[in-house]
Every structure is written in structure tokens, then in C-alpha cells.
Amino acid sequence: MRFRIKNQEDFWSGLMFINFGVLAIIVARDYPMGAAMRMGPGYFPTYVGALLAGLGAVICVRSLRREGERIVGWAWRPLIMLSVAFLVYGFLMEDRGLGFVPALVALIVLSSLSRREFKPVELTILTVALVAGAVGIFSYGLELPFPLFWWR
Amino acid sequence: MEELALLFPNLTLGFSTAVSPANLFYCFAGVFVGTLIGVLPGIGPLAAIAMLLPLTFNLPPVGALIMLAGIYYGAQYAGSTTAILVKLPRESASVVTCMDGYEMAKKGRAGPALAVAALGSFFAGTVGVVLIALFGPPIAELALKFGSAEYFSLVVMGLIASAVLAHGSLIKALGMILLGLLFGIVGTDVNSGMSRFAFGVTGLTDGISFVVIAMGLFGFAEIVSNLERGGAKRDLLFGRIKHLWPTLDDFRRSWKPAIRGTAIGAFFGTLPGAGPTIAAFSSYALEKKVAKDPSRFGSGAIEGVAGPESANNAAAQCAFIPTLTLGIAGSGTMALMLGALTIQGIAPGLQVMTQRPELFWGLIASMWIGNGMLVLLNLPLIGLWVKLLTVPYRMLFPAIMMFMAIGVYSVNNQSLDIYITLMFGVLGYVFVKLKCEPAPLILAFVLGPLMEENLRRALLISRGDPTVFMTRPISAGFLVATLALLLIMVVPAVRKKRQEALEDQPHDTTA
Numbered sequence: 219m220r221f222r223i224k225n226q227e228d229f230w231s232g233l234m235f236i237n238f239g240v241l242a243i244i245v246a247r248d249y250p251m252g253a254a255m256r257m258g259p260g261y262f263p264t265y266v267g268a269l270l271a272g273l274g275a276v277i278c279v280r281s282l283r284r285e286g287e288r289i290v291g292w293a294w295r296p297l298i299m300l301s302v303a304f305l306v307y308g309f310l311m312e313d314r315g316l317g318f319v320p321a322l323v324a325l326i327v328l329s330s331l332s333r334r335e336f337k338p339v340e341l342t343i344l345t346v347a348l349v350a351g352a353v354g355i356f357s358y359g360l361e362l363p364f365p366l367f368w369w370r
Numbered sequence: 371m372e373e374l375a376l377l378f379p380n381l382t383l384g385f386s387t388a389v390s391p392a393n394l395f396y397c398f399a400g401v402f403v404g405t406l407i408g409v410l411p412g413i414g415p416l417a418a419i420a421m422l423l424p425l426t427f428n429l430p431p432v433g434a435l436i437m438l439a440g441i442y443y444g445a446q447y448a449g450s451t452t453a454i455l456v457k458l459p460r461e462s463a464s465v466v467t468c469m470d471g472y473e474m475a476k477k478g479r480a481g482p483a484l485a486v487a488a489l490g491s492f493f494a495g496t497v498g499v500v501l502i503a504l505f506g507p508p509i510a511e512l513a514l515k516f517g518s519a520e521y522f523s524l525v526v527m528g529l530i531a532s533a534v535l536a537h538g539s540l541i542k543a544l545g546m547i548l549l550g551l552l553f554g555i556v557g558t559d560v561n562s563g564m565s566r567f568a569f570g571v572t573g574l575t576d577g578i579s580f581v582v583i584a585m586g587l588f589g590f591a592e593i594v595s596n597l598e599r600g601g602a603k604r605d606l607l608f609g610r611i612k613h614l615w616p617t618l619d620d621f622r623r624s625w626k627p628a629i630r631g632t633a634i635g636a637f638f639g640t641l642p643g644a645g646p647t648i649a650a651f652s653s654y655a656l657e658k659k660v661a662k663d664p665s666r667f668g669s670g671a672i673e674g675v676a677g678p679e680s681a682n683n684a685a686a687q688c689a690f691i692p693t694l695t696l697g698i699a700g701s702g703t704m705a706l707m708l709g710a711l712t713i714q715g716i717a718p719g720l721q722v723m724t725q726r727p728e729l730f731w732g733l734i735a736s737m738w739i740g741n742g743m744l745v746l747l748n749l750p751l752i753g754l755w756v757k758l759l760t761v762p763y764r765m766l767f768p769a770i771m772m773f774m775a776i777g778v779y780s781v782n783n784q785s786l787d788i789y790i791t792l793m794f795g796v797l798g799y800v801f802v803k804l805k806c807e808p809a810p811l812i813l814a815f816v817l818g819p820l821m822e823e824n825l826r827r828a829l830l831i832s833r834g835d836p837t838v839f840m841t842r843p844i845s846a847g848f849l850v851a852t853l854a855l856l857l858i859m860v861v862p863a864v865r866k867k868r869q870e871a872l873e874d875q876p877h878d879t880t881a
Contacts, residue, residue: 227803227804227805228539228542230804231542231545231804231805231806234800234804235545235548235549238549238552239548242552242567245566245567246566249559249564249566253834254829254834254836255829255830255833255834256834257561257826257829257830258562259559259561259562259564259566262555262822262825263552263555263566263567266548266551266552266555267552269548270548270549270552273541273544273545273548274545276541277541277542277545280541287805289803289804291598292598292803293594293595293597293598293799296593296594296597296598297594297796297799300590300593300594300771300795301792301796303771304590304771304775304788304789304791304792304795305788305789305792307775307788308779308785308786308788309785311779311785312785315785321775322772322775325768325771325772325775326768326771326772329767329768329771330764330768333597333764335764340765344765344768345768348772352772352776356424356776356780360424360425360427360428361428362424362427362780363783364779
């Protein structure tokens with residue numbers, strides 16, 4: 219018999235909840251449980267995790283019976299490019315990174331690449347304007363202590 | 371009339387704090403920046419406040435709170451502006467405004483719609499300030515009687531209410547609450563000093579920062595799903611707004627809805643977990659019901675703008691009552707305000723009112739001043755806001771990314787927060803695809819530690835007897851109300867109504 223998921227959104231939501239719930243229970247096994255009167259650090263997470271997993275199971279089962287929508291159209295390109303932009307920004311802002319200005323430039327340029335059209339002139343102007351504005355507001359105006367470049 | 375006698379010295383203190391030049395400036399700056407950010411596509415009040423939080427780090431506590439409250443109102447009101455002008459509600463509370471506000475704009479009456487929205491909001495704001503001044507202290511006094519059992523039950527009620535009022539499936543919203551509670555556990559356990567769910571990462575022992583989770587779920591995820599739809603689409607259907615001022619007939623039609631809307635808004639605002647959205651919807655429904663000619667609604671009835679706009683602002687204002695007196699945030703935005711208090715080194719809750727009266731009343735007074743500034747700022751500057759709406763999204767989202775990155779990093783000056791934001795951003799996008807509403811999650815994330823702590827304490831005192839939650843009357847009351855909320859949802863007729871009311875809301879909510 220072929221097994222069909224009628225409501226994809228709900229099915230995957232349920233599965234996600236089950237996973238988080240089970241993960242919580244497993245991790246919380248390392249923490250003392252205690253009892254209701256004197257709860258250990260493991261008590262609350264274990265019960266919340268169990269409730270979540272149970273709820274997830276109910277959602278999953280229901281999704282097999284109730285008609286629902288299919289999940290379509292993931293925005294892979296924006297998701298990946300914006301993630302890369304954030305990762306690079308974080309990396310460049312680390313203690314041994316290149317500093318605030320290079321990090322911002324990388325962030326803006328990489329973010330813009332999440333769209334297919336690419337307008338070099340507009341992007342250059344946008345980048346310069348945004349970086350200048352950010353340095354003005356945050357470094358000089360609010361005196362946030364970010365090193366601007368790698369040499370200072 | 372003891373309250374009245376007390377009210378005036380309190381408000382006097384408040385106004386004397388709020389009208390200092392520095393605080394007036396912070397208020398103005400907050401309202402201005404809030405409106406500016408709020409008009410831009412893809413940023414709701416929550417993300418706006420989270421993004422602009424670092425602007426307030428170096429300010430004194432009073433100034434910081436005043437500015438954040440200004441940003442909140444500015445962004446909230448900007449939502450109405452875009453709802454009327456381009457049928458793009460920035461936040462779910464102004465969805466209702468679209469229905470008749472946009473129709474008015476189509477008929478060339480955008481000016482009066484905007485003016486009535488602003489004036490209605492101002493009126494509601496004024497009433498809201500008086501209500502806070504009147505009922506804040508008594509509620510705070512009542513809260514003194516609250517033990518851990520009461521706090522626990524109140525949190526449960528707030529969380530369940532937020533799930534019931536979220537759109538989409540109720541059962542998934544409940545799941546999101548539990549997930550939020552789990553995220554709230556990350557960090558050092560106050561009772562045992564044990565580090566939980568930190569996975570050996572030192573940066574996580576203090577827990578996940580609220581800004582991080584809000585930026586990921588509401589900022590990052592929002593941009594990705596906007597880009598999925600090929601950027602936020604807007605159609606400006608008119609050139610210039612000619613006359614701004616409403617006619618006498620408009621005023622005649624609007625004042626009653628504004629008063630009714632204010633009352634509804636005040637009620638829902640005070641209730642934790644409810645808030646502006648449900649207030650606006652209820653007000654619209656009520657106006658339609660009491661109208662002589664309900665068929666006008668949906669084709670440019672000014673009552674349909676005046677009522678919901680007043681309701682939504684009154685609720686936004688009164689949401690400060692539970693936040694400031696009980697230390698219980700009723701919404702994600704209020705949770706951010708609490709977070710800002712904590713960053714300033716002030717423990718939220720009762721002590722704020724008694725030990726820092728200038729902070730509490732200064733904030734209240736500045737809310738009113740901020741509301742006034744909104745009227746003065748929005749109406750003359752409407753042309754500027756319209757211009758901003760024409761900025762293409764391809765230039766906006768890199769700027770939003772930049773502000774988010776700077777904002778997140780500046781909270782703890784660590785790159786780890788950027789990576790965690792990214793994780794929540796990806797998770798947030800998955801939530802969008804699975805139609806899981808993030809608003810209840812974020813509320814649970816904030817209230818989770820409070821909930822666990824009070825659960826522990828209540829059961830410790832009762833020697834492990836769980837009936838303590840039902841034998842204490844106030845606590846039992848909260849739980850009965852919670853149960854009623856859930857039971858109502860099971861009634862098929864109500865379920866259908868809820869679906870109708872919440873269905874036409876867009877999914878880019880920013881609670």
C-alpha cells in the first residue's frame with residue numbers, strides 16, 4: 219500500500235517538533251531530574267520536551283488524514299547567499315578579522331548577490347553610501363568600539 | 371479618590387522628566403527613526419526595535435526607554451500609513467486598516483484617512499496614558515499579593531492566549547510555545563548553576579540573547595521570504611495627496627468609533643498575549659455591526675479606519691501595563707522593551723514603579739508626547755514617507771542586512787551571536803514554509819525562565835503538591851480562564867469565526 223502524506227506542511231512541522239522534543243529529552247538526561255518538590259535542572263526540559271514530542275506526533279498523524287497544501291518554491295539562492303553574507307561578516311568581525319569596514323563591504327556585496335540581476339554601478343554606490351553611513355553613525359556617532367580596519 | 375490625588379504628582383513627575391530637552395530629543399528621534407524604518411518594506415515594529423536597540427546602549431536608562439517607546443509607536447503608526455497608501459500592512463495590527471483605508475485612498479481620500487488614523491491614534495494614546503496612570507498602581511499593588519503559583523498560572527494564560535490569537539493552526543502554535551520554552555532554557559540554570567543546552571559553547575552559558583532570536587526569526591527569515599516572492603511588490607496608485615484635513619462629516623462619523631475602539635484596545639492591550647491585532651479586528655467587527663449601513667464597509671468607510679486605528683494604538687499603549695507592573699511581556703515587542711531594561715541594568719517588575727518612579731512615569735508621559743509628535747510628524751511629512759515607499763527592495767534589503775548584523779553584533783561584541791542569528795534565520799524560514807507562526811515562540815522564549823522558576827518555587831512551597839495551582843483563588847482563576855480559551859476553540863462555530871478573522875492576514879507578521 220502506498221503511503222501518502224495529505225498535508226505536507228503539517229507533516230514536516232510535526233516531525234520537526236518531535237525531533238526538537240526528543241533532542242531535549244536526550245540532552246536533559248545528563249541533568250539531575252529531582253522530584254516535583256525539589257526540581258533538578260533536568261525536570262522542566264524533560265517534561266517540555268516530552269509534551270513537544272507528543273504534540274508533534276499528534277500533528278504528524280493528523281497530517282496523514284487531513285488534506286493540506288504542498289510545500290513549494292524554496293528560495294535557495296537568497297537563503298544561501300544571505301547565509302554566506304552573515305557567516306563572512308561574523309568571521310571578519312572576529313578578533314583577528316579584517317575589521318568593520320571590510321566586513322560591511324563583504325556583507326553588502328554578498329547579500330546583493332542573492333538576486334539574479336547584478337548592477338555593478340548601483341551596487342558600488344550603494345555599498346559606499348551604506349558603509350559611510352554606518353561608520354558615521356556607529357563608529358563616530360555612537361562610539362561603538364569596532365576596529366575599522368585590520369591595522370587599528 | 372485617593373488615586374486622583376496620587377495621579378497628578380505622579381504625572382507631574384513624569385512630565386517634568388519627559389520634557390527635559392534631552393528626553394524630548396530622544397522621543398523625537400525615536401518616533402522619527404521608527405516611522406522611517408517602519409515605512410520601509412519588510413520591517414515590522416519588532417524587527418525595527420531589535421535593529422535599533424544598539425542606538426540606545428549609551429543613553430541613560432530613561433532616555434533609552436523613551437527612545438525605544440518612540441520607535442515602537444513610530445513603527446506601529448507607519449504600518450497604518452503604508453496600509454492606507456499602498457495596501458501593505460507592515461504588521462498584522464494594520465491589516466484591518468487596509469480594508470477601508472486603501473479604498474479611501476483609491477477614491478482620492480488618502481489624506482482624510484491618514485488624518486483620522488493619526489487623530490484617532492492620538493486620542494486613544496491620550497486615554498491610554500490616563501488608564502496607565504490610573505490602573506498601573508492598583509495592578510502593581512495586586513501583583514504584590516501574587517505568589518509563585520499566581521505568576522505561573524498568569525504566564526500559562528498569556529502563552530495560551532497568544533496561541534489562540536495567532537493565525538494558522540492552533541495545535542502548531544502550541545508546539546511553537548513549547549519550542550520557545552525549550553530555547554528559553556538554554557544557559558545557566560539559576561538554581562543549580564548548571565549550564566543547560568549550551569553544547570559546550572561558552573558564549574551560550576548566558577543563554578540566547580533576545581535580539582538574536584528576534585532578528586533571526588523576524589528579520590532574516592523575512593528578507594528571504596520577501597526575495598522568494600521577488601521582492602515586496604508595491605503599487606502606488608496616486609500621485610499626490612491633495613487635501614489632508616477630514617471634512618466635518620468625517621469627524622461626525624469618526625468620533626464614536628474612535629471612543630469604542632479605544633475601549634476595546636485598552637481591554638485587549640492589558641491582557642497578556644492578546645494585543646493590537648485582535649483589538650483592531652474586534653473593533654472593525656463591532657463597527658460593522660453597529661453601523662446603520664454595513665455595506666459601506668470595505669468600500670471606504672471612514673469608521674473602518676477610525677475604530678481599528680484607535681483600538682490598535684490603545685492596545686499598543688496599554689500593553690505597557692502588564693509589562694511594567696508585572697514584568698510579564700504580553701508580546702514580542704514588549705519582551706524587547708523588557709530586554710532593553712535588563713541591558714540598562716534595571717530588573718523589570720514592581721520595583722521599577724516604586725524605586726525608579728521617574729523612569730516609570732517619565733516613560734508614561736513621554737508616550738503621550740510621542741503620540742503628539744506622531745501627529746505633528748506624520749501628517750506634514752507624509753510626502754517624504756511616500757517617497758521612501760518608492761525605494762526599490764533590491765537596494766533596501768542589503769541595508770536591512772547591514773543594520774541587523776551591526777545590531778546583533780553590538781549586543782555582546784561577539785561573532786557567535788551572528789552565527790546563532792543565522793541559525794534562527796534559517797529556522798525562521800523553515801517556519802515560514804511550514805506555516806508555523808513565530809510570535810508565540812518568541813513570547814514563550816521570554817517567559818520560559820519566569821515560568822520554570824515560579825513552577826519550581828510554587829511546588830517547593832507546596833511540598834510537591836500540584837493542586838496548589840487550583841486551591842489558590844487567583845491562580846485558579848487564571849487557569850480556568852485559560853481552559854475556557856482552549857475549550858472555546860474546540861466549539862466548531864468559534865473555530866470557523868477565528869479562521870475567518872485571522873485568515874486574511876498576511877504571513878509576514880511581526881508581532
